[in-house]
Amino acid sequence: MQRFFGLQITGSLDADTLAMMKKPRCGVPDEQVARFSIYGKKWQKRSLTYRIENYTPDMSVAEVDASIGKALQVWAKVTPLRFTRIYSGIADIRISFVQHGDFNSFDGPGNTLAHAFAPGDGLGGDAHFDDDESFTFRSSRGVVLFIVAAHEFGHSLGLGHSNVPGALMYPTYSYRNPDTFVLPQDDVRGIQYLYGSNSRKDPSVDDPKPPTTPDACDSTMVLDAVTTHRGEIIFFKDSFLWRSFPQSQTPQQSLIRSLWPSAPVDIDAAYESRQLDTVFLFKGRKVWAFTGNQPVRGYPKTLTAFGLPKGVRKIDATLHDVNSGKTLFFVGNNYFSYDESRKTMEQGYPRLVNQAFAGLTRRVTAAFQHKGYTYIYSGPYMYEYDLGTGTRHRVLRNSYFLRCTNS
Numbered sequence: 048m049q050r051f052f053g054l055q056i057t058g059s060l061d062a063d064t065l066a067m068m069k070k071p072r073c074g075v076p077d078e079q080v081a082r083f084s085i086y087g088k089k090w091q092k093r094s095l096t097y098r099i100e101n102y103t104p105d106m107s108v109a110e111v112d113a114s115i116g117k118a119l120q121v122w123a124k125v126t127p128l129r130f131t132r133i134y135s136g137i138a139d140i141r142i143s144f145v146q147h148g149d150f151n152s153f154d155g156p157g158n159t160l161a162h163a164f165a166p167g168d169g170l171g172g173d174a175h176f177d178d179d180e181s182f183t184f185r186s187s188r189g190v191v192l193f194i195v196a197a198h199e200f201g202h203s204l205g206l207g208h209s210n211v212p213g214a215l216m217y218p219t220y221s222y223r224n225p226d227t228f229v230l231p232q233d234d235v236r237g238i239q240y241l242y243g244s245n246s247r248k249d250p251s252v253d254d255p256k257p258p259t260t261p262d263a264c265d266s267t268m269v270l271d272a273v274t275t276h277r278g279e280i281i282f283f284k285d286s287f288l289w290r291s292f293p294q295s296q297t298p299q300q301s302l303i304r305s306l307w308p309s310a311p312v313d314i315d316a317a318y319e320s321r322q323l324d325t326v327f328l329f330k331g332r333k334v335w336a337f338t339g340n341q342p343v344r345g346y347p348k349t350l351t352a353f354g355l356p357k358g359v360r361k362i363d364a365t366l367h368d369v370n371s372g373k374t375l376f377f378v379g380n381n382y383f384s385y386d387e388s389r390k391t392m393e394q395g396y397p398r399l400v401n402q403a404f405a406g407l408t409r410r411v412t413a414a415f416q417h418k419g420y421t422y423i424y425s426g427p428y429m430y431e432y433d434l435g436t437g438t439r440h441r442v443l444r445n446s447y448f449l450r451c452t453n454s
Contacts, residue, residue, distance in 0.1 A: 088165045089205040089241045090139070090172075093127045098138035101305065103182050106192065108287065108302055109260035110184040115142060117225065118196035121215075122204060125235050126242040135308030140203050142196075144178040160195050160220055163202035174199040185225050193225040206237050260300070261287055263449040267427055270445050272364065273415040274317035276326050277339075280417065280448060286312040289449055297450055309342050310335055316413070318365040318374055320387055329362045353385055354392035366414035366421065368434065377411040404432060406439055417448075 097119065102111050119130040130140075163174040176182070176195065183189035194215075201216050209216040214233040261268060261284040272283040280291040282298070288306065289298035303310050307328075316329040325343060328335045332350050336343035350359055355376065364377040373393070376383040381397035401407050404423055413424035421432040424445060431441040 088167060088171075090128075090166045093242075094129050094131065095140060095172075096131050096133045096138040097140040097142060098133050098136075099305075100141055100143040102301060103144045103176070103178060103192070104299075105180075105182045105189070106184055107260045108300060111192065114184065114191075114193040114225075115196055118193050118200055121197045121228070121230050122200060122238055123245075125230060125245050126238055127245060128204070128242060134302075134304040140172045140174060140200070142174050142176075144176045146178050160190055161199050163199035165202065166205050172203045174203055187222045190220065191222060191225060194223050194228070195220065197228075201234065201238070204238060205241050206234070209233050209237065261285060263289065263298070263300075263446050266444060266446070268445055269426055270413050270424055272314050272317040272328075273413045273422075273424065274326055275319045275321075275415060275417070277319075277324075280415065281317070281326075282449060283314055283317060283413075291448060291450075298448075306340055307335075307337050307342070310337070316362040316365040316377075318367040318415070320367065320374075321369065322372070322387055327365070329365065331361050355383060364411040364414045364424070366423075367416070368421075369416060370434070375414070377414070379410065382411075403437075404430070404439070405437060406430070422448075 097115070099111065099115060102108055106114070116132075122128060123130060159177060160180055161174065161176040164170045164172060166172055174196065176192070176199075181189040182192040182195075185191060185193075198215055198220075206216050208218045211217060211231075211233045214231050216234055216237065268284065270282055270284055274281050274283075276290075278293055280298075282289040282291070283303065286302055286304075287300055288303050289300050290306075291298040303312055303314075310328055311330040311333075314328050314330045317326060319326050324338055326337050328337070329350075333347040334350065334352070336346040336348075350362065351357060353376070359378055362376055362378060366375040366377070367373075367387075368375070372387050374385040374387060376385060377400065378397065380400055382400050382403070383396045384393040385391070386393055400411060407423060407425060407430060409425040411423055411425055415422055419433075420440070421434050423430045423432060427445050429443045429445055429447060430439055431443065432439050
């Protein structure tokens, strides 16, 4: 160790050696003494896929996505490599925030920050980040995810550790500003030894600009849909969702495709059939179905599968009434009623929305039931109804269930 880090070789744990051992670092062993070093393995292709399997609670989804994309681009800029993000299936580089799960467990906060595996099958190329660390987007008050990820992806591509202080592949972590970071020459020489130089004018990582993360406290936000799901409540907006669990005070935000990889984004409506243990997601003329996080065979289907007229091009919202077993489909100022048991639309519909929901004059944008009450969303507001009496109780902001202090 003393030789690798350029310390005086004493053979004992002197103060300098102990100080070096206490620094936060990568969990990959230091096996060679060299400027740059390689594992002897590299990818035999130039187009690689990556998948973010889960997220750290320390950062927003958009910040994690941006950090990972930028970290891969560090290597794409100086090589012929191209990285494409996928949301389902097995990727070449799988990225996860974990405490353990392979033969190389983490050690809690501090010291080992992450580890990655050399190119190959199975775990090959995968990068694991210690979920006990406090990761940041660019702040020095924590560990900058971009820097750690860029280092780990060096291992994913076949690089070992460098003993050159200042090199990205140096084993210990030190803060660097992501906005001004430039890959040091030692790392450039190492990665180009494996893959050659970049001849493209515009190297890119697929999905470099993540979608804007919606703000739960945005008073003007209009939710796309809301549904229950096995005891939790899920709120949808653009590519994202919030999951509100009974045992948690704060809903968790993530990408829709982190829960349902084959699901659409920017959905129109959603509801849960407790009888079928299935969640239905609607977008345009199509409907997707999921049991747990698995797609139901035979879906997506068209809206006509529910008995809706062919002229209906999209659903504004859906509401499953647990007491009657009926599901309401809101289309403009009207709504249809679907009998879940008989799997048919009821006769005598469509009807006017304001006949069933007093005082509701604007288009319904989302709906669900919770603890005996029905909540109808219209624009940035949510209306609380008692369907048994037809009484409207409260008018609330959309963010009420998102635990926003501004609600």
